[in-house]
Amino acid sequence: MSEVTIKASAAKEAAAVMNRLTTAEKNEALILMADAIIAAQDQILAANEEDIKRGQELGTSASLLDRLKLTPARLADIADAVKQIVALPDPIGDVLETGHRPNGLFIEKRRVPIGVIGMIYEARPNVTVDAATLCLKTGNSVVLRGGSAAISSNRSIVAVLREALSRSAIPADALQLIEDSNRSSVDEMLKLNGLLDVIIPRGGASLIQNVVQNATVPVIETGAGICHVYVDESGDYDMAEAIAVNGKAQRPSVCNSIETLLLHEAFAQKHLNALADKFRSINVELRGCETTRSIVPWVNEASDQDYATEYNDYILNIKVVPNLDAALSHISHFGTKHSDCIITENQANADRFLQDVDASAVYHNASTRFTDGFEFGFGAEIGISTQKLHARGPMGLPALTSTKYRVVGSGQIRS
Incomplete structure (x- = not known):
């Protein structure tokens, strides 16, 4: 036996x-x-x-x-x-x-x-x-x-x-x-x-x-954690930087760390250079879409395979999108139903994001790193379920x- x-x-x-x-x-x-x-x-x-x-x-x-x-x-x-x-x-x-x-x-x-x-x-x-x-x-x-x-x-x-x-x-x-x-x-x-x-x-x-x-x-x-942060047009820069850095670099090896940062094009035009420099200063490799690389030429090119990868490492994808609809579409296609966040001062956009994103945990103006049994008050967790039967989330x-x-x-x- x-x-x-x-x-x-x-x-x-x-x-x-x-x-x-x-x-x-x-x-x-x-x-x-x-x-x-x-x-x-x-x-x-x-x-x-x-x-x-x-x-x-x-x-x-x-x-x-x-x-x-x-x-x-x-x-x-x-x-x-x-x-x-x-x-x-x-x-x-x-x-x-x-x-x-x-x-x-x-x-x-x-x-x-x-x-x-x-x-x-x-x-x-x-x-x-x-x-x-x-x-x-x-x-x-x-x-x-x-x-x-x-x-x-x-x-x-x-x-x-x-x-x-x-x-x-x-x-x-x-x-x-x-x-x-x-x-x-x-x-x-x-x-x-x-x-x-x-x-x-x-x-x-x-x-x-x-x-x-x-x-x-x-x-x-x-589930695997391909988690996203979307910064809306009205997102506060200091908040966005703090949440994105925390989500990626505080402990990149865990499933609730972020792998892709989605930026509204208006926010990106104003703040992407500063945000990219911040990530470079903490040794996070950036991979970006064509628009991202036109704003910050030193960023490496991102592919669909990158967007579908759970790095668990100091690597972050950045994609510039025209609006909330495009961000929701990207998350629907590449997400793993784990944890996703919107940073915005627009309550209507926040409400729509929280309603429409199909994930076990969705956030408005808070880090995805909180998807954790200890942080939710459960003492610990045996895992984070991304399915829909019996149990979901931590x-x-x-x-x-x-x-x-x-x-x-x-x-x-x-x-």
């Missing part, structure tokens, strides 16, 4: 125990996990350094190494996020609907755990903790399959978390890590009907599409639940 099947079977057995745990028992376990992360800081950082060195030897880009890197400060933030999840209401058992039928039946709809969640993700070891704690808080078992780039970090983190669980009411087997880094382990998870109830992929477009196209287990699709605790109808009668039979 393979590692994947053995660990998924153990997680399924543990799920039966998880379903009976109280909120207090789950919270006590999560506090132990948060404290264990800090107590084992040196061990985790040493393992992470192995991953960083291996990545450097393989020529991994600086932005991807940043996603992989753990520091004492980042570990403290990760542990703090776990404690924030502890403080959040437990959705399990929430009564969503009630009703009495004419025949006397009482029907109640409640939130329940999904069961066993499979998580397939890439080189961000913080996701290991986020996914584990969110799933466990909602009474689910979880089978994690991280990327090979973070395997040393993930092994260390999961070992620490499982040891903490061994001192709690949550069975340690409710948390599993697939250590086989071969592609075959992912392929096996995708077909593990009967053991996994749902799979959530989190990473680049190729990983997500592989899961969506090949899984027979149900999938909650998280997925916190309620998104990791299903529902059950409880029907109480007094001997009724159907005629």
Whole structure:
């Protein structure tokens, strides 16, 4: 029997125990996990350094190494996020609907755990903790399959978390890590009907599409982040610069960073030179349309392939458009339904943008970098869903639940 099947079977057995745990028992376990992360800081950082060195030897880009890197400060933030999840209401058992039928039946709809969640993700070891704690808080078992780039970090983190669980009411087997880094382990998870109830992929477009196209287990699709900022004719320059720079350069390796800046032609004529110089000063490579390059000749040429690329790097496309309609058309064609922003003082244009852009999060005069479970008050997120069924946007605790109808009668039979 393979590692994947053995660990998924153990997680399924543990799920039966998880379903009976109280909120207090789950919270006590999560506090132990948060404290264990800090107590084992040196061990985790040493393992992470192995991953960083291996990545450097393989020529991994600086932005991807940043996603992989753990520091004492980042570990403290990760542990703090776990404690924030502890403080959040437990959705399990929430009564969503009630009703009495004419025949006397009482029907109640409640939130329940999904069961066993499979998580397939890439080189961000913080996701290991986020996914584990969110799933466990909602009474689910979880089978994690991280990327090979973070395997040393993930092994260390999961070992620490499982040891903490061994001192709690949550069975340690409710948390599993697939250590086989071969592609075959992912392929096996995708077909593990009967053991996994749902799979959530989190990473680049190729990983997500592989899961969506090949899984027979149900999938909650998280999307690649080709995010846009559109600066309207009435946009304030200082605000536009701050939001665009934050969206691109504050942390370019994450999915809510922007890849394309759309500028109304009137705004571009006044401000594009200054904006381009700002980006050049912070070492962001610019790729632009013909109009952009006529205003700022040193900008590289942008192609349709560039507009369709999630760079996760210090590269930004700039396109000058004649009006809001053209901006909406571009976003509709190249966007990934993740996060898009309009900067404008025209309320009618803002309202139309917020209404017409088909994305999980839309913004008026604020950075797309806020599309994040922590920033939305969810404590953390297991991913940002760009689909439209079950969950959309940052997925916190309620998104990791299903529902059950409880029907109480007094001997009724159907005629």
